[in-house]
Amino acid sequence: MRTAYRRILRYVPRYRLPLLLGALCVIGSRLLMVYAPRLLGEALNALERGGEASVDQAIGLGWVFLGVSLVAGVFTYLMRVFLVGTSRRAARDLQRDLFAHVESLPARFFDRTRTGDLLARMTSDVEAVRFSLGPGLMYVGSTLVLFPLAVISMVDLAPSLTLAALGPLLAIMVVVRLLGPGIMRRTRSVQEAIGDLSARAQESFAGARVVRAYATEPVEESAFGQENEGLVRETLGLANFRALLTGSLYVLGGGANLVVLWYGGNQVISGELGLGYLATFMLYVGMLIWPMISVGWVVSALQRSAAAMERIDEIFDRPAETSVATEPAVVPELTRGAIRVSNLTFQHEASARPALEGVSFEIEAGSTCALVGPVGAGKSTLLSLLTREYEPPSGAIALDDVDITSIPLQRLRSAFAVVPQDAFLFSTTLHANLEYAVDGELTAARAREVLRIAGLDEELTGFPKGLDTVVGERGLQLSGGQKQRTTVARALLREAPVLLLDDCLSAVDTQTEARILDALREAMRRRTAIVVAHRLSTVRDANLIVVLDAGRVVEMGTHADLVKAGGWYAETYAEQRLEAELEGLA
Ligand SMILES: Nc1ncnc2c1ncn2[C@@H]1O[C@H](COP(=O)(O)OP(=O)(O)OP(=O)(O)O)[C@@H](O)[C@H]1O
Ligand SMILES: [Mg+2]
The missing domain is CATH 1.20.1560.10 (ABC transporter type 1, transmembrane domain)
Known part of the structure; x- marks a missing residue:
């Protein structure tokens, strides 16, 4: 007692x-x-x-x-x-x-x-x-x-x-x-x-x-x-x-x-x-x-x-997140956004087998990398390890050549703008939801601009109070796709060198997706981006495509490389194209 x-x-x-x-x-x-x-x-x-x-x-x-x-x-x-x-x-x-x-x-x-x-x-x-x-x-x-x-x-x-x-x-x-x-x-x-x-x-x-x-x-x-x-x-x-x-x-x-x-x-x-x-x-x-x-x-x-x-x-008595696992070298300015993953293995606590096993690849600063693969392959897990939502083993992931477990959490996370797979919005106005991503105030003009890039501008005019529409439990229920695009807009407002998009356009149709990707390209040009997608046409232009299956990298390269290789990527891409064509014919 x-x-x-x-x-x-x-x-x-x-x-x-x-x-x-x-x-x-x-x-x-x-x-x-x-x-x-x-x-x-x-x-x-x-x-x-x-x-x-x-x-x-x-x-x-x-x-x-x-x-x-x-x-x-x-x-x-x-x-x-x-x-x-x-x-x-x-x-x-x-x-x-x-x-x-x-x-x-x-x-x-x-x-x-x-x-x-x-x-x-x-x-x-x-x-x-x-x-x-x-x-x-x-x-x-x-x-x-x-x-x-x-x-x-x-x-x-x-x-x-x-x-x-x-x-x-x-x-x-x-x-x-x-x-x-x-x-x-x-x-x-x-x-x-x-x-x-x-x-x-x-x-x-x-x-x-x-x-x-x-x-x-x-x-x-x-x-x-x-x-x-x-x-x-x-x-x-x-x-x-x-x-x-x-x-x-x-x-x-x-x-x-x-x-x-x-x-x-x-x-x-x-x-x-x-x-x-x-x-x-x-x-x-x-x-x-x-x-x-x-x-x-x-x-x-x-x-x-x-x-x-x-x-x-x-x-x-539960210990808080550890800010730094190993002593920081000199705490670096994280501005470039180069990422290196080397021999990364990770297992969730409640899981019987590793979600990732011996994963290695490198992303150049400013380039776009796509992570693809079947459901449960470990794509979301990999993204959550980058921001140390789950703690990766030390030495396995480096950002701008610094082991991320030695970067103080606050600083590490400020290097990322994240769109998680499950689009979560607070039950408040659209504007307040977007303002969440910025220090200080967000002007209406800037809010409209990012909503336009995320492809939500047309629907916005239909919302009863525009930017001041309350969304979520206490207000307007947004559709899955609308929610996703709002979270994309929110991430765009964050000034960070690396953008992580986890399957964030899965709930919009192919044409809308293509339109949004075009608009996003400008934002992605200035940053490193990692894009997780199930629709392979989305990631065709990526500088590097990493195919994960059951936690392992099974293929890696550009679109052209992978199509030539004739593996999972080539097969899936062909299937998806056929489906799209059939839809087009119908
Ligand atoms: N918090 C968790 N606790 C325990 N196991 C988890 C947890 N999150 C994911 N897993 C397991 O890790 C594996 C990889 O899951 P992950 O969510 O990374 O897959 P994914 O590639 O993102 O799949 P999807 O394409 O369906 O989003 C799965 O087997 C999953 O069951
Ligand atoms: Mg996932």
Whole structure:
């Protein structure tokens, strides 16, 4: 448990002042809270004595009581402001650090992590930790101050009555401790049921198209219905158990008051105790019931949040991407964009066989290289190794003659403009999506220019708000081809010596592709480009064509070389040409 909390303790020093003030407020408010019932007792004692002077005295004491209560109230308010406020701020710090850490994690972390699980750790686990350490410890702290003060005051008034009253109060604590684990278990079941229900709904909504296409709405509904039933069952179980606990506490509280009334009543009758002080006692008993309950609660809440903290720690313990694997030589200016791959072998963590094996080739600065080959040949993997999305073995890839594992990540990545295979856009305006690629502001004219190069200019005029059209989940749904071309435009805005295009025009027709490639040629002339394509006509003009198959380079050369060689490339090219001609005839 201690290790789990060590991380959160780091956030304490910066909130020293509010924590100190909060602690002072706890002490101040509890002192006054314990003092106030004595005033009331005195007032009642005065009334019992009777006479006009006593009434005046009682009223005077009543005013003091009011004043003390008021100050105690202000202290209690400030205590919550300082302590609960601090817990919220510390939780924010924790959440922010957690987010930053997740952002820094390597691609292979995301390969094996469910987003839903990650979100739960960032939100409900952080909240569990915050609750137990903020409000939770506040309750414990105030009880630790209140309890001895109240007991001292009670002993001062009537020692034996104190003993009689504490019995039932301790019984309350025992009951809460006994029932506490049951409550916690049921609370956890409810949270799991909520998690299952939302996961079910989320998947069903995300797959809405598939559900509709297969007309499986009834299946989805019944699955959801089942999860929903489960949630109701767990929730009712928890509610019943809580009701049992609350009921028992009422009975025990009543019992405590009865004991005080009976035992104290006898003392009043025998003249040992003033009637007013009996009332004081009963106020103390009332005051101590809740802290007794809360201590039991908080102990359980702390246990739960220790588990939450461990789940959070599991993420923090994952090492961030390493910026440099081997000591950098002199950190170079990466401007030319020459790439050399030598004997590169790489295997994904979750994979049984290497995605690339002994791959070697060289790309001259400013030239265009095409990567082609059947599905699963390792083309995307090769591109992701160039930008060190996955970490290549050191010495296997060089950019401008520098081993890329010795180039700081930031600098390495700034050398590439990437269009990944799965076109991802943020759910915001088209303009904001493009601006993502530039430092500073993007003018509308420049945005239109790159959209024209990417072949999206005509469609743009049809978008309801032009560049300010919101795309994605919250707005206009773009077609696959439109999305691809937007990501091409975004990459064009990035001033980088190397352009990586991963099958980025697969969703447009041949004519459109040819048109876009013509427009892109200008941009590619100034940079090194690596183009992955399935349609071989796309890459005919490339300076070098590398054919990958099952992770190995099987052919390499210019279009003319490869057609002459008569291998996979020549066959596939002939097939694709035939298909195109047949389409043309039809
Ligand atoms: N993140 C990953 N984890 C485990 N295995 C992976 C991962 N990414 C790719 N692979 C595996 O590596 C091999 C190469 O995949 P890759 O995506 O590089 O192929 P590709 O040539 O880009 O295929 P396509 O033309 O279909 O895009 C495949 O066998 C694939 O299953
Ligand atoms: Mg691919």
